[in-house]
Every structure is written in structure tokens, then in C-alpha cells.
Amino acid sequence: MKNRYMTPLGWYWFLQRPAFRAFMAREATSVAVAGYLVFVLILLNAIGDGPVAYDRVVVNLKQPLAVFGHVLVFGAALYHSITWFNLTPKAMPIYIGEDRVADFWAAILMGYLPWLVVSAVVLWAVTR
Amino acid sequence: MARGATIKLDVFRCRPEDERGTFRSYDVPYREHWVVLDALNWIKDYMDGTLSYRWSCRMGVCGSCGMMINGQPALSCAVFLKSYYPNSIRVEPLSYFPVDRDLMIDLEGFLAKLKSIKPWIIHEDEKPLEAGEYLQTPGELAAFKQYSMCINCMLCYAACPVVGAEEDFLGPAVIALAQRYNLDSRDQGAEERSVAIDADEGIWGCTFVGECTEVCPKQVDPAGAIQRAKVASAKNWYSKLLPWGER
Amino acid sequence: MHHSKEVFWWSLFSAGGVMAALFMPALMVATGVILPNRGPAAHAQIHETVSFWPVRILLFVILFLSFFHCGHRVKHILMDLGLRRASGALAVLCYGGASVGTLAAAYVLATLGSG
Numbered sequence: 001m002k003n004r005y006m007t008p009l010g011w012y013w014f015l016q017r018p019a020f021r022a023f024m025a026r027e028a029t030s031v032a033v034a035g036y037l038v039f040v041l042i043l044l045n046a047i048g049d050g051p052v053a054y055d056r057v058v059v060n061l062k063q064p065l066a067v068f069g070h071v072l073v074f075g076a077a078l079y080h081s082i083t084w085f086n087l088t089p090k091a092m093p094i095y096i097g098e099d100r101v102a103d104f105w106a107a108i109l110m111g112y113l114p115w116l117v118v119s120a121v122v123l124w125a126v127t128r
Numbered sequence: 129m130a131r132g133a134t135i136k137l138d139v140f141r142c143r144p145e146d147e148r149g150t151f152r153s154y155d156v157p158y159r160e161h162w163v164v165l166d167a168l169n170w171i172k173d174y175m176d177g178t179l180s181y182r183w184s185c186r187m188g189v190c191g192s193c194g195m196m197i198n199g200q201p202a203l204s205c206a207v208f209l210k211s212y213y214p215n216s217i218r219v220e221p222l223s224y225f226p227v228d229r230d231l232m233i234d235l236e237g238f239l240a241k242l243k244s245i246k247p248w249i250i251h252e253d254e255k256p257l258e259a260g261e262y263l264q265t266p267g268e269l270a271a272f273k274q275y276s277m278c279i280n281c282m283l284c285y286a287a288c289p290v291v292g293a294e295e296d297f298l299g300p301a302v303i304a305l306a307q308r309y310n311l312d313s314r315d316q317g318a319e320e321r322s323v324a325i326d327a328d329e330g331i332w333g334c335t336f337v338g339e340c341t342e343v344c345p346k347q348v349d350p351a352g353a354i355q356r357a358k359v360a361s362a363k364n365w366y367s368k369l370l371p372w373g374e375r
Numbered sequence: 376m377h378h379s380k381e382v383f384w385w386s387l388f389s390a391g392g393v394m395a396a397l398f399m400p401a402l403m404v405a406t407g408v409i410l411p412n413r414g415p416a417a418h419a420q421i422h423e424t425v426s427f428w429p430v431r432i433l434l435f436v437i438l439f440l441s442f443f444h445c446g447h448r449v450k451h452i453l454m455d456l457g458l459r460r461a462s463g464a465l466a467v468l469c470y471g472g473a474s475v476g477t478l479a480a481a482y483v484l485a486t487l488g489s490g
Contacts, residue, residue, distance in 0.1 A: 004234070005142050005149050007196075007223040009292030011457040016199070020289070023337045030448035033395050034476075036403065037441055041479050043406060044434070047425055048487040051418040061411040070407030077399035084396040087336065091355030091389075098267025111396070119401035125424050126405040127413075293459055322377040332381035335451045362386040364376050 026083045032076035035069075085111025133158040135209050136216035137167055139179065142227050149227065151218070152176075158213055164204040165193055168219070168231075181231035188345055191279030194286070195231055196220040201286035201343045222286035238282060241298050244324040245306040250317025268313040275308035275353055277346040284340035284350050296329035300340035300350030303331055307353040310360070322361070331357050384447055384470065391444025394437045426487040438480035446473035 014024040046053040060066055089106035101109070134155040142149030154175055156167045165183055172179050183193040186205045193204045198218050209217070225233035255262070284300035285291045291299050298306075306325050310318045324330055334354045341351040410417060424430060446469035453465055 034445035122401035
């Protein structure tokens with residue numbers, strides 16, 4: 001038998017259900033994060049080049065476009081963090097003895113608590 | 129509800145020689161306690177005997193009546209007409225499977241994938257019969273029991289865009305069933321199964337969309353099973369790189 | 376055990392996902408709010424902090440894994456959008472891009488000078 005009908009999967013499939021749209025938004029955060037990583041390289045390079053080069057970058061960070069960019073990537077990064085931590089227990093469930101720890105608590109233990117600690121340390125390191 | 133009330137079903141019709149399907153509408157008596165499958169049976173009995181579809185148990189156990197109902201994969205024995213009334217209901221065959229006829233899909237591809245992961249217990253050393261049973265603690269049973277609840281209804285396949293895009297992807301149910309055996313304390317077949325599981329498209333096409341778990345009528349959580357299979361594969365791969373790792 | 380090469384790319388993707396999830400929001404608050412407000416005067420302290428060797432190594436690990444996280448995700452987005460037949464070219468493009476980012480990170484971090 002050939003040429004049998006099969007529901008086609010168009011490129012627009014991710015628009016067809018709310019869960020698919022949320023999925024694609026989650027995956028698309030990687031584009032924003034990649035852009036931000038390049039900015040981090042530029043900033044680190046400027047730090048190494050000395051106060052003058054650093055100053056040039058930092059002054060520009062107050063430009064509306066830079067602020068807008070930062071807000072955009074921050075939103076994306078936040079969405080990545082939350083979705084990532086929520087899904088971690090599904091991929092790596094933890095057990096106490098023979099009982100599986102509820103996903104809610106596993107996410108807090110493996111994701112949100114370390115996130116809190118890491119964020120505090122990063123913010124301390126740039127403000128001390 | 130008025131006596132003699134009806135509900136409209138738009139049913140996908142397609143013969144083996146057709147390249148595309150068409151929809152045919154049927155006005156079926158509306159009963160509050162009817163599910164979509166009851167309406168299809170009524171069509172077959174009283175309106176159009178040529179309609180083809182699979183069903184058996186009518187109680188969500190056999191897994192044969194899966195269809196797309198208003199675009200959502202569902203067991204047609206578990207979806208009530210009253211959830212849609214007075215609107216019409218669109219009934220189509222499960223997505224991403226070749227259609228044999230009307231609402232019947234071709235299972236061959238799925239069955240070949242299922243066979244490739246050897247869904248049975250594989251013992252390294254078979255004990256003689258007189259050595260007794262293979263015992264298991266309640267905890268060892270709990271480690272895989274969820275994945276053994278699968279009824280092969282294939283709703284998860286129809287919910288998965290990767291299944292639609294990649295023919296070689298093993299798909300949610302098959303990977304969950306592989307995990308069912310890999311996590312069984314009586315089984316030592318993970319090595320043999322890894323040939324199919326850890327092929328390029330076996331598990332790795334999955335991007336964790338997660339809809340397979342949402343549509344599963346048995347709470348198997350195939351999405352979780354696939355991610356656990358990936359983690360297990362990665363752990364094994366890295367452990368082999370270590371000098372003190374296994375093999 | 377049989378293994379596909381995908382296990383390697385996926386492991387970088389998921390380790391990078393953890394790194395990005397843990398570090399990116401705080402780093403963005405740092406570079407988007409704190410550094411602009413502290414102005415040029417902060418250079419000496421920031422330079423000292425990032426050129427401290429353990430921090431350099433940590434930054435390298437974050438950048439390296441996050442780049443591969445993004446590369447892998449972008450590759451799979453494009454494959455899911457219908458470019459599966461070009462997956463070989465996508466691999467070169469995405470993992471190649473991540474490699475370039477990683478090399479750039481290594482260079483920048485190695486040439487920071489001492490604080």
C-alpha cells in the first residue's frame with residue numbers, strides 16, 4: 001500500500017496548541033541567552049582592557065536600547081530557569097529509601113534552593 | 129434537553145486508495161450518558177455501515193479506540209458528548225500514523241518499534257524451575273510499576289510533534305515500556321535494549337514537549353521516562369570514561 | 376551498552392541548561408542594573424573579582440556549557456520546524472557556533488590580566 005493519507009506536520013505545528021506555544025517559548029529562550037553570552041564576552045573583554053574600555057561599555061548600558069535588551073533577556077532567562085527547575089525532577093527523580101520525593105519538593109531541593117544561593121553569591125560578588 | 133435532540137459529528141472518511149480524506153457529517157441522537165464511541169456505534173448501526181474504526185472494551189482498558197476528538201488525542205470511550213453539546217464534534221484518526229481506512233490507523237510501524245526494544249524480561253542467567261520465583265520487594269515493584277500501566281493506545285504518539293517529524297524516533301510509549309523493563313530488578317536486558325534505545329533517533333529526537341504525558345489515560349508519564357532514559361544513558365557513557373568505571 | 380554520539384551533545388546541553396538556569400538571571404541583574412549604577416569607579420573591584428582564578432574557571436565552565444546548551448536547543452528547534460534533513464549542516468552550524476563562543480571565552484578569560 002502506498003500514498004496512504006497521514007496527518008501532515010506543518011512547520012506551524014507549535015502554534016496549534018497552548019502547550020506547544022509554551023514549549024516553543026521555552027526553547028526560544030536559548031536564542032536570548034546565546035545573545036547575552038556574547039555580551040558577557042564583550043564585557044569581560046572590556047574589563048580586561050582597562051577602566052577606559054570598561055567605562056565605554058558600562059555608560060552604554062544606560063541607553064534605552066540596552067535597558068530594553070536586558071529586560072528582554074532577563075525575562076527569557078527567568079522563564080528558562082523556572083521551566084528547567086520544574087522539569088528537573090521528571091528527568092532525575094530523587095528517592096528517600098523506596099519513596100519518590102514529590103516533584104514539588106524535589107524541584108525546590110535540586111533547583112530553587114541552589115538558585116537562591118547562587119544568585120545571592122553572584123550579587124554579593126558585584127556589590128561588595 | 130429537548131426530546132429528539134441531536135448532535136452533529138464530523139467524521140473523517142478515507143479509503144485505502146484515497147490520497148486525502150474527507151469529512152462526512154452525521155446528526156446523531158444526543159444522549160447525556162453517551163460517549164463519542166456510542167455515537168460512532170449508532171452511526172455504524174443505523175446510518176452508515178461502511179464506517180470503519182477500532183474498539184473493544186468500552187471502558188478505557190483495551191486501548192483500541194484512540195482517535196483525535198476536536199484535534200485532541202483521546203479514547204473515544206472516555207469522552208462524553210455532553211462535554212461538547214450543542215457544538216459539533218470533529219472525529220479524526222490518530223495523527224502521524226498512516227490511515228488504513230476512516231478512523232483506523234496502520235499499527236505496523238508502532239509494533240516494529242515496540243518489538244525492537246524487547247519488551248519482555250531478559251535474565252542473564254535463567255534459574256532452574258526448582259529454584260523458585262524471582263522475588264521482588266514492594267519498592268522494587270514501585271520502581272517500574274507506573275510504566276507497566278501502558279495500554280498501547282498510542283495517544284501519546286498522536287500528541288508528539290517529533291513522532292510526526294521523525295519516522296525513526298521510537299516514540300513515548302515504546303521508550304516508557306523499555307524503561308519498564310530496564311528498571312525491573314529481575315531484568316538484565318538494558319544492554320540489549322540500548323541498541324534500539326540509544327540509536328541516533330531512538331530517544332534523542334525527543335525535545336521534552338511533554339504532551340505525551342498530558343494525554344496519557346493511564347498516568348504513565350512517558351515524557352519523564354524518556355528523560356530518565358537519557359540521563360541513564362549519559363551516566364553510563366561518562367562512567368565508562370572513568371578509569372574505575374564499569375568496563 | 377550501545378551509545379549514540381547524541382549522548383555527548385545532550386549531556387553538554389543539559390549541564391549547560393543547569394548552568395544557565397542557575398547563573399543567568401543573577402548575572403543579568405548584575406550587568407543590567409548593578410554595574411551601570413556603580414559606574415566606572417567599580418572597575419578595579421570587578422576586575423579583581425573576575426580575574427581571581429577560581430572565578431575565571433567558573434566563568435569559563437558557565438560560558439562553555441551555556442553556549443552548547445543554546446547551540447543544541449537551537450539545532451533542535453530548527454529540526455522540529457522541519458529542517459530534519461539538514462540536521463548534519465545544523466550540527467556543524469550550531470555546535471560550531473558554540474565552539475567559537477567557547478574558544479572566545481577561553482581567550483578573553485585567559486587575557487584578563489591580574490586584578
